[in-house]
Amino acid sequence: MDDEVNTSPSRAPGNRLLCMVPERARIHMALIVLQFGYAGQHVILRTVLNMGVSKLVFPVYRNIVALLLLGPSAYFLEKKDRPPLNFGLVMQFFFMGLLGITCNQGLYLVGLENTSPTFSSAIENAVPAITFFMAAVVRIEQVHLNRKDGKAKVLGTLASVAGASVITLYKGATVYGPPSDSQYLNQSHSLISIFGDAKEKNWTLGCICLIGHCLCWSSWIVLQVPVLKNYPARLSVSSFTCFFGILQCSAIAGIVERDSLSWEVHSGVEVFAILYAGVVASAMAFAIQIWVVEKGGPVFFAVYLPLQTLLVALMASAILGEQFYLGGIIGAVLIVTGLYLVVWGKNEESKLGKEMSVISSMPADEEFSLSQSLLTSSSK
Numbered sequence: 240m241d242d243e244v245n246t247s248p249s250r251a252p253g254n255r256l257l258c259m260v261p262e263r264a265r266i267h268m269a270l271i272v273l274q275f276g277y278a279g280q281h282v283i284l285r286t287v288l289n290m291g292v293s294k295l296v297f298p299v300y301r302n303i304v305a306l307l308l309l310g311p312s313a314y315f316l317e318k319k320d321r322p323p324l325n326f327g328l329v330m331q332f333f334f335m336g337l338l339g340i341t342c343n344q345g346l347y348l349v350g351l352e353n354t355s356p357t358f359s360s361a362i363e364n365a366v367p368a369i370t371f372f373m374a375a376v377v378r379i380e381q382v383h384l385n386r387k388d389g390k391a392k393v394l395g396t397l398a399s400v401a402g403a404s405v406i407t408l409y410k411g412a413t414v415y416g417p418p419s420d421s422q423y424l425n426q427s428h429s430l431i432s433i434f435g436d437a438k439e440k441n442w443t444l445g446c447i448c449l450i451g452h453c454l455c456w457s458s459w460i461v462l463q464v465p466v467l468k469n470y471p472a473r474l475s476v477s478s479f480t481c482f483f484g485i486l487q488c489s490a491i492a493g494i495v496e497r498d499s500l501s502w503e504v505h506s507g508v509e510v511f512a513i514l515y516a517g518v519v520a521s522a523m524a525f526a527i528q529i530w531v532v533e534k535g536g537p538v539f540f541a542v543y544l545p546l547q548t549l550l551v552a553l554m555a556s557a558i559l560g561e562q563f564y565l566g567g568i569i570g571a572v573l574i575v576t577g578l579y580l581v582v583w584g585k586n587e588e589s590k591l592g593k594e595m596s597v598i599s600s601m602p603a604d605e606e607f608s609l610s611q612s613l614l615t616s617s618s619k
Contacts, residue, residue, distance in 0.1 A: 266534060267582075269527045270543040276519040278550040281356035284348065287512040293501040294348040295492035297513070299485060300504075302340060304517025306481040309525065313474035320472040331466050332479035339459035340484025341491070346452040353445025360548050362449045364403035369457040370541035371396050379464050380538050381588070388587035395580030396542055402573025403545035411565030460528070460537040467533050477525040535585060542581045545574050 260268075288294070313321075351359045371392075374380035383389035463476070470476055496502065504510055531540040549571050 262534065263586075266531055266539075270531060270540070271546070273524055273527050274543060274547040274550055276523065277544075277547045278360070280516065280520045281351070281360050281551065283512050283515055285351055285356045285359075287509055288348065288352045290506070290508065292509055292512070293492070293496055294345070294352065295488065295496050296502055297348065297516075298340065298344045298488045299492055300513045301344070301516040301521055302481050302485045302488065304514060305521035305525065306478060306485060308518065308522040309474055309478045309481055313472070313478040317472040317475050321475050322470060322472075328466075328470055331462075331469070332476070333483045335459060335462060335466065335476070335480040336483030336485075336487060338455045338462065339480055341487040343452055343455040343459060344484075345488070345491075346448040346455065350445045350447075350449035350452055353440040354442060354449065356551075358445075359449060360551050361403065362446070363453060363456075364400050364545045364548060365450075365453050366457050366460075366544050367396050367538065367541040368400050369453060370460050371538050373457055373461045374464075374537045377461065379461060380536060386591075388584040388591065391580045391584030391587070392538065395577040395582075395584060396538065397577070398573050398580060399542055399545040399577030402570040402575075402577060403548040405566050405570035405573060409566035409569070411569070413565075457541065460532060460541060463529055463532045464537060467529070473529045473533060474526065477529055481521070481525065539581070539585055542578060546578070549574055 284297075287297070347359070350362075371380065375382050380392075381389075382393065384393070466476060467473065492502075504513070528540055
């Protein structure tokens with residue numbers, strides 16, 4: 240049966256092509272695709288919030304869609320990988336749902352409603368630095384500042400955050416400008432009226448909620464590492480997280496939103512937003528996030544987040560015709576440089592780890608001389 244499946248004309252070419260792509264390359268491609276999804280989410284969710292969608296009910300529907308996709312996949316694909324549940328694991332899934340869905344998404348929606356999509360995207364660039372700090376404190380991420388790989392990871396994280404900050408805070412000269420005809424100006428004004436500019440909103444509350452959103456997101460990313468060690472079934476972990484998030488969000492929304500109209504979906508735009516958030520920003524994002532965290536660590540995932548700020552700027556320029564400034568180019572260079580440094584540092588750390596494992600299997604006299612040379616060559 241296995242031979243028949245592997246040689247099937249319809250599936251074998253795709254499998255062969257997928258196997259030809261190295262795992263690291265697949266991780267990078269998945270993270271880039273995910274940043275495009277996150278970039279669109281900021282504008283789409285702000286649009287439906289302006290239409291009056293309940294901030295408490297929306298996460299319930301969004302995560303139901305995600306669970307409908309993740310649950311069956313986890314059940315059928317991870318039958319052999321799922322260890323038995325116990326009370327400790329259930330509590331870990333409960334707290335992952337609390338951090339990753341209930342608090343993370345709830346605080347984000349409140350912050351987005353009271354600020355703007357651009358600011359919400361920009362403030363999320365603090366997540367890599369927060370994640371790096373948390374992972375280093377709990378010793379999930381090893382930081383050897385006396386070695387080249389450790390310095391590269393620190394500098395890369397700082398460069399990515401700095402690049403996204405430059406795009407947000409510094410404009411500089413105009414590199415690309417929109418056409419000046421009246422039709423385009425009318426279109427721009429209509430888009431601004433749809434997306435909103437956070438007028439008459441509580442900006443302070445929005446900032447506080449977005450900072451809390453970043454803290455919850457970073458904590459959730461770091462928490463996935465020990466959970467996956469105890470329960471090595473990625474889709475099942477995502478499904479349980481989603482399940483407990485739905486229960487928590489439903490309980491809160493049921494208490495606060497007593498009006499039945501708040502639970503109704505009133506337009507096709509709301510349906511699209513729920514499906515987009517459930518499929519792209521939840522189901523796909525959860526699966527990619529937990530896979531990358533397991534394969535490359537929490538910092539490897541988080542360091543890609545500043546890329547969404549660059550993508551938002553590029554999409555706004557290409558699709559909406561907004562001006563693209565010199566600050567965007569400088570920020571793009573810093574982000575790409577930061578990503579390269581972190582990836583290079585992780586690769587060097589992985590190589591050194593493999594070499595040290597080889598050393599441990601050698602006789603004592605050979606082990607001492609080789610380890611000394613390796614440590615010398617890896618430090619400055």
